[in-house]
Amino acid sequence: MDFSFSEEQQLLRDSVTRFIRQDYAFETRQKTVTSSEPFNRDYWKTFAELGWLLVPFSEDDGGLGGSAVDLMVVMEEFGKGMVVEPLLASAILAGGLIAESGSAAQKSDWLTPLMEGNLQLAFAFAEPQRRFDLGNVATTAQPDGEDFLLSGHKTVVLNGGAADTLVVSVCTDVTTPESISLLLVDASAPGLTRTSYKTVDGHNAAEVYFDKVRVPRANLLGAEGKALPAIEKVIDRATVAICAEAVGAMESALEKTVEYSKTRKQFGVPIATFQALQHRMADMFIECQQARSILMMAAMQLDGSDGVAPRAVSAAKSRIGKAARKVGQEAVQIHGGIGVTDELDVAHLFKRLTSIQYLFGSTDYHTQRFIRA
Amino acid sequence: MNDYRGKPKVNNEYTPEEQQFRNEVRQFLKDQLPEDIRRKTLLGMHLEKEECVRWQKILYRQGWAAVNWPQEHGGTGWTATQKNIFETECALAGAPEVIPFGMKMVAPVIFTFGKEEQKQRFLPDILASNVWWCQGYSEPNAGSDLASLKTTAYRDGDHYVVNGTKTWTTLAQYADWIFCLVRTGGPQEKNQTAISFLLIDMHSPGISLSPILTLDGYREVNEVHFDNVRVPAENRIGEEGKGWTYAKVLLTHERTNIARVAHSRCQLQRARQLAEETADGNGTLMENPAFAQKFAEIEIELLALEYTELRTLDAIRTGQAPGPESSILKIKGTELAQSIDELHAEIAACGGLPYVPWQLEDDFDGDRVGTDSAVNSWLRYFNNRKSSIYGGSNEIQKNIICKAVLGL
Numbered sequence: 001m002d003f004s005f006s007e008e009q010q011l012l013r014d015s016v017t018r019f020i021r022q023d024y025a026f027e028t029r030q031k032t033v034t035s036s037e038p039f040n041r042d043y044w045k046t047f048a049e050l051g052w053l054l055v056p057f058s059e060d061d062g063g064l065g066g067s068a069v070d071l072m073v074v075m076e077e078f079g080k081g082m083v084v085e086p087l088l089a090s091a092i093l094a095g096g097l098i099a100e101s102g103s104a105a106q107k108s109d110w111l112t113p114l115m116e117g118n119l120q121l122a123f124a125f126a127e128p129q130r131r132f133d134l135g136n137v138a139t140t141a142q143p144d145g146e147d148f149l150l151s152g153h154k155t156v157v158l159n160g161g162a163a164d165t166l167v168v169s170v171c172t173d174v175t176t177p178e179s180i181s182l183l184l185v186d187a188s189a190p191g192l193t194r195t196s197y198k199t200v201d202g203h204n205a206a207e208v209y210f211d212k213v214r215v216p217r218a219n220l221l222g223a224e225g226k227a228l229p230a231i232e233k234v235i236d237r238a239t240v241a242i243c244a245e246a247v248g249a250m251e252s253a254l255e256k257t258v259e260y261s262k263t264r265k266q267f268g269v270p271i272a273t274f275q276a277l278q279h280r281m282a283d284m285f286i287e288c289q290q291a292r293s294i295l296m297m298a299a300m301q302l303d304g305s306d307g308v309a310p311r312a313v314s315a316a317k318s319r320i321g322k323a324a325r326k327v328g329q330e331a332v333q334i335h336g337g338i339g340v341t342d343e344l345d346v347a348h349l350f351k352r353l354t355s356i357q358y359l360f361g362s363t364d365y366h367t368q369r370f371i372r373a
Numbered sequence: 374m375n376d377y378r379g380k381p382k383v384n385n386e387y388t389p390e391e392q393q394f395r396n397e398v399r400q401f402l403k404d405q406l407p408e409d410i411r412r413k414t415l416l417g418m419h420l421e422k423e424e425c426v427r428w429q430k431i432l433y434r435q436g437w438a439a440v441n442w443p444q445e446h447g448g449t450g451w452t453a454t455q456k457n458i459f460e461t462e463c464a465l466a467g468a469p470e471v472i473p474f475g476m477k478m479v480a481p482v483i484f485t486f487g488k489e490e491q492k493q494r495f496l497p498d499i500l501a502s503n504v505w506w507c508q509g510y511s512e513p514n515a516g517s518d519l520a521s522l523k524t525t526a527y528r529d530g531d532h533y534v535v536n537g538t539k540t541w542t543t544l545a546q547y548a549d550w551i552f553c554l555v556r557t558g559g560p561q562e563k564n565q566t567a568i569s570f571l572l573i574d575m576h577s578p579g580i581s582l583s584p585i586l587t588l589d590g591y592r593e594v595n596e597v598h599f600d601n602v603r604v605p606a607e608n609r610i611g612e613e614g615k616g617w618t619y620a621k622v623l624l625t626h627e628r629t630n631i632a633r634v635a636h637s638r639c640q641l642q643r644a645r646q647l648a649e650e651t652a653d654g655n656g657t658l659m660e661n662p663a664f665a666q667k668f669a670e671i672e673i674e675l676l677a678l679e680y681t682e683l684r685t686l687d688a689i690r691t692g693q694a695p696g697p698e699s700s701i702l703k704i705k706g707t708e709l710a711q712s713i714d715e716l717h718a719e720i721a722a723c724g725g726l727p728y729v730p731w732q733l734e735d736d737f738d739g740d741r742v743g744t745d746s747a748v749n750s751w752l753r754y755f756n757n758r759k760s761s762i763y764g765g766s767n768e769i770q771k772n773i774i775c776k777a778v779l780g781l
Contacts, residue, residue, distance in 0.1 A: 001385050001454040003687040009383070069383045258779050272781045275772075281779055282771035286701050293680035294673070300385035315673045371669045 003296070005073070013073045015050055020081035026345040029082055029202070038162040038196070038204035039085045047085065048117025056091045056237075061099050061111055068237060068302035072244040072295065079248025082345075082352055084202045086122075089159035090114065092241050094121035094167045096234040097182060101222030110165060110184065122163035124154035124185075124208050125231065132361040134169075134231055137180050139210065141170035148172065148183060148220075150191075150213040160206030161196025163187050168210075169231060172224055179225030189213050201352040236313045239360045240302055243295050243320045246356045250291060250324060253331040253349045254284045260335055260346075277334055284330050287323040294319045311373035314366040321356070321363030328353035387454070395458045402466040405431050409735060411467035415643065416745055417717075417753045418733050419591055422505065422547040425472050429502035432471070438500055439476060446484050446492065447500045453686035457635075457679075464635035465642070474543070475499040475506035479552045482570065482623050486611040495572070509539040509553035509573070509597060510620070517769050519554075520564040520617060524599060526555035526571060528606070533557070533571060535579075535602040541763070545582055545595040548575045554620055557613050570616035572608040579603070587759070589752040590730060624765060625699050632706030634679050640713045641675060644668070647720045647746060658720060671712050678705050697777035700770035707760040707767065717746075718754040725751030 005013070023043070032040045047053050055070050057063020064070065071092065078087065095114050098106060098121075113119035130136040139152025150170060160166070166185045173179050185192065191213040196206040222230055258281055261272035271277055298316035302309045328350040332339035335346055357363060387395070410424050432438045440456055442448025451459065464470075471477065480499050483491055498504045515522040524537025535555055545551070551573050558567025573580075579602035587593045611619055645668070648659040658664050685698055718725055724747030732741050733749055742748065761767045775781040 001387070001391075001457075001683065001687075002383060003684055004691070005383055258781065261781070278775040278779075278781050279768070279771045281781065282774040285774055285778060286704060289681055289698070289701050290674070290677040290705065293684060294677040296383070296684070297385065297676060297680045300383060303384060304386050312676075315676050318670075319673050319677050367666060367669050367673070370673060371665055 005069075009070060009073050012052075012055070012070065013077060016052070016074055016077035019046070019050070020077055020083070024081040024083065026082075026348075029084065032084060033198065033202035038159070038198075043085050045117050047087065048115070052087065053091055053115045053117060056087075056095060057099055057111065057115065061107055062115060063099075066099075068240050068299040071237070071241050072299045075241045075244035076248035079245035079250075079352075080252040082202065082249065082348055084204075086120070086159035086162065086203070088238060088241055088245075089123065089203075090121045090163070092238050093123040093158070093234060094163070094165075096237060097123060097167050097221060097230060098184075100230045100234055101182060101227065106184070106221065119165065120159060120163045121165055121167065122157050122159040122206075123167045123169075123234075124157040124160060125169045126155050126157070128153060128155045132365045134235060135178055135180065135228055137169050137171045137177070139168065139170050140174060141172045141181065141183060141215070143172065143217075144214070146217050148215045148217065150183065150185065150210040150215055152210050154208040154210075156199075156205050157208050158203065158205050160208050161194055161204050166208065167221060169227065176225070178228070180227045180231070181224050182221035182227045182230070183215050184219040184221055185210075185213060185215050189215070199355065201355045202348065203355075232310070235360055236309055237302065239313050239317050240295070240298050242356045242359055243291075243298065243316050246320050246324045246353060247288070247291050247295050249349050249353050249356075250284075250288050250327040253327055253346055253353070254281070254288055256346050256349075257281060257284065257331045257334050264336070271334075280330055280334065284327050287327050291320045291323040311370055314361075314370040314373060317361060318363050318366040318370055321366065324353040324357050325363070387458075391454055391458065394455055395462065398459055398462045399466075401435060401437075402462060402468060405435070406466055406468050407431075410469060413733075413735075414469045415467040415639075416733065416749050417640070418749060419593070420469055422544075425469065426502050426505075428469055429471060429476075433501050438471070438502070439480070441477060442480060442484065442500075446480075446496050453683060453689070456686060457683055460635035461638065464639040467639070470633070470636060472505070472544070474508050474548075474552075475502075475504065475550075478508060478623055479506055479572070482552070482610055482619050485622065486570075486619050490607075491572075491610065504549040505544070505547045507542050507545045507548035507551045507575070507597075509542060509551045511539065511541045513538055513540050513596075517766050519620075519765075520568070522554055522556060522568070523560075524553065524555045526557050526569060526604070528557070529603075531606050533604045533606060533609070535571070535573065535599045535604055537599050539597040539599075540585075540594070542582075542595045542597045543593060545575070545597050546584070546592065551575055551597065552610075554616050557616075564617050566614040568616040568620070569613050570610040570619045571604055572610065573599075573602065573604050577602050577604065587756055589756040590728070591752075591756065593756070625696070632678065632682050632702035633710055634675070634682050634706065637675055637706070637710050637713055638679070640710070640717070641668075641672060643746075644713060644716045644720060647717070651720055664719075668716065671709065671716065674705070674709055674712075678702070678709055681705065697773050700765075700773045703764060704761075704767045704770050710760060711754075711757055714750075714754040714757045717750040721747035721750040724748070725754075 052074060054063040055074055056066055058066040098110050114121060127138055129138055141148035141150050164187055166187055168183050168185050170181050170183055171177055172181045191211045193209045194206045199205050261277060262270050264271050294316045298312045301312035331346050332350050338344050339346060410428055413420055437449055439448040444450035476499060483495050512522050526533040526535045553571045553573055554568050555571050556567055557569040579600040581598045583596040584592045585594045649657050651658040653661050682702055724743045727742045727748055729742050729748055731737055733745055
């Protein structure tokens with residue numbers, strides 16, 4: 001066992017920290033969030049230049065190794081800065097599926113431009129009739145000669161409005177609903193329509209509708225009907241990534257709350273002197289530490305080889321979901337009135353922490369999955 | 374473009390050496406752990422003095438008595454991972470926890486702040502479990518506000534004369550020695566200069582005990598009265614008036630030990646077994662969704678705590694003393710142990726009502742009531758309410774976090 005980061009991981013962390021501090025002030029972020037652009041495309045170029053888009057991928061695929069611990073390092077810092085550029089949606093989710101299941105040709109067609117910063121991807125998997133069950137897919141892909149005809153509705157597709165290509169989970173054989181496949185679909189294909197929007201936490205997403213969209217069989221990612229294990233694996237990695245993001249966001253919320261309590265005066269004294277508030281901040285600190293511990297456990301387990309990752313990932317998501325709720329709500333409460341205003345960064349940390357609680361399965365869902373695993 | 378490529382360092386896999394070490398520990402426990410001690414420990418019963426000492430001497434002969442000491446004094450010199458493996462295997466096998474007062478509390482103070490003669494005089498007997506130590510910190514009017522302690526020690530030639538009362542002194546009835554915080558300065562003097570750390574022979578004239586029964590009916594703690602007890606000045610650790618500083622170091626060590634992750638893991642595993650054997654409706658208690666949910670949340674908290682402990686041990690290994698973060702281990706460790714005890718009480722349900730602790734003893738041959746685990750579960754639940762109170766109450770730990778970590 002080893003808990004110390006390598007020199008390379010330290011460098012990576014320093015590089016992200018520096019960017020957040022110098023270029024990603026809250027006011028700058030809010031300009032992006034309130035603009036009509038899905039995110040800041042110049043920053044995406046910067047990510048490519050700094051090599052961060054290589055982090056999720058193995059050396060064989062042209063990346064830097066793709067360890068969960070490396071991802072954790074980046075995402076934690078992203079969490080502190082509330083970064084809205086779609087590393088998660090584009091690279092970790094959609095890119096992750098191509099890396100996991102794609103042929104060499106598919107990787108060079110889609111992964112290479114992604115890593116260079118020239119391609120946006122999204123993974124369209126959520127559907128309105130389901131909550132968190134990855135195996136419940138109503139979008140169909142009917143074989144039609146050398147093509148498939150895609151029909152259905154994907155909801156809250158992260159980065160869905162900005163994506164050039166979508167990785168879509170589909171059912172190619174309605175008689176066996178558990179046989180799920182993945183298709184690479186050009187976002188400008190005829191029959192595909194999108195409604196783009198911003199999410200409550202400043203990210204971008206879209207509703208995507210498919211009406212007999214023609215997709216060549218060559219765009220099948222991995223074997224037909226056998227995609228569920230790959231999807232579960234990639235979602236597990238993405239889950240650890242947002243857990244790391246939550247740990248960063250919680251630490252930032254705690255730090256800002258402590259600072260505020262030292263400056264805000266009521267009854268003639270800083271509110272930090274009240275024990276009723278002190279102990280709540282101590283509880284927030286403990287939550288942050290327990291969250292960090294279980295995050296490290298899950299990331300290490302994901303990088304290890306003994307095959308118990310789903311259980312570890314669900315343990316982490318369940319525990320961190322609980323911590324995120326508590327730390328987010330307490331940060332707002334201790335700030336008082338200013339805490340429920342749009343101008344305060346802590347309110348936005350709270351909103352992002354709330355979405356992380358539900359993304360890829362709620363706290364209760366993961367507790368149940370932990371029990372079953 | 375930056376290149377961050379490198380060998381992944383952070384990992385939780387056991388090296389071949391660590392796996393071999395684990396096998397060695399398992400084999401040792403299989404060969405050497407006495408069955409009677411194992412049975413009582415797994416039931417969560419209190420052990421007799423003889424049983425504690427017998428087991429600790431077995432550890433001593435193996436060279437594994439002092440997990441946290443430096444090697445020069447007979448410690449194991451183990452890494453954080455090895456300590457974790459050892460504690461986990463011991464708990465799962467049903468080995469009792471080492472009585473902490475000598476081995477884990479006073480010894481670090483002696484080897485950190487003591488004179489060479491003191492180290493030579495006291496450490497070997499602690500290591501070999503030849504002497505039993507107890508702790509003289511709390512007083513009837515000095516609980517959470519420990520520094521307000523009033524036991525006095527005035528200098529008379531080459532002796533101190535000690536007067537006062539210590540309380541909550543665990544197993545003082547077995548003890549040969551007590552380590553005490555005493556007031557050598559005046560009542561107005563600051564704690565940082567008024568308190569000294571004395572080692573006192575429990576067989577000295579003027580010491581008497583009043584037993585205190587805990588709510589489970591066990592004589593676990595005592596009041597210790599000092600009536601003009603003469604203590605050689607050479608038994609003072611470090612400088613006169615600096616005792617508070619040494620005590621705080623000891624308290625930090627104490628808190629780290631209080632987490633008891635391995636013990637909790639063993640008790641949780643046992644709770645699962647019991648819940649799987651307990652009928653509930655048409656199935657077992659473990660199949661009851663409300664119980665299963667509660668159980669899973671505790672299990673997940675334990676995983677987090679285990680890694681918090683590993684991170685703390687790793688920080689100690691890399692040269693940082695256990696800092697205020699050890700307060701987290703104290704708070705979460707005791708909360709978790711209490712919630713597991715409560716789970717056991719819930720599994721037993723009304724089977725925990727009969728008060729028949731004597732039937733748990735090895736030599737009991739009367740009519741039995743219920744099961745031993747049920748009979749003992751409520752007693753343990755009641756008894757362990759102490760853990761969020763002792764060692765600095767959990768509220769005091771939060772004060773420490775606020776002051777030392779958050780700067781409040």
